[in-house]
Amino acid sequence: MSSTASVPGDAKTRLFCALLLPGETVERLVAWQRELLHGAFRLVPPENLHVTLAFLGSRPTGEVPAICGALRDAAAAAPRPSLRVAGYRETRSVGMLTLDDENGRAAALAAELARGLEELGVYRAEQRPWLAHVTVVRFRTPPRLRAAPPDLGEVSPSDAAVYSSVLRSKGAQYAVLESVALGG
DSSP states (O other): OOOOOOOOTTOOOEEEEEEEHHHHHHHHHHHHHHHHHOOEEEOOOGGGGGEEEEEEEEEGGHHHHHHHHHHHHHTOOOOOOOOOEEEEEEEESSSEEEETTTSSHHHHHHHHHHHOOOOOTSSOOOOOOOOOEEEEEESSSSOOOOOOOOOOOBBOOOOOEEEEEEEEEEEEEEEEEEEEEEOO
């Protein structure tokens, strides 16, 4: 466990929990973005590439320790997932690489984390099934990209983190508040 950032007093902060991607995976994603993704949109920077487990939205900073505790509890028994790129898809504002959760471990971690966060009263799980994905591009109008997704091989994150997200004119700025190893 390591704490790399903090938040002040009684303010609110936008929070989410995510799997951290291995450095080699991030490097390969960035190379793919630069090679194949061109247009009137914003590439997600390397430091913002992750697999979201739960988006909590704006929360009082006083809840951060309990949220970090819920992530620690969920991660303690979670074995490393095995993820592979399944395809590229766009929503109204983002382009993402969808991931196959080959052993179901990422989905199990997301479900266990959601349960713990719901018990704290800081989160309500979405009605739709959780989708393993990495957001790679943001836009105002879907560009309908036809880029072939990268072959990243097996992606096996070893850590998860609680992030804060500050919205800026040039995009969100993320900071890891606490990271934890999967499996203890």
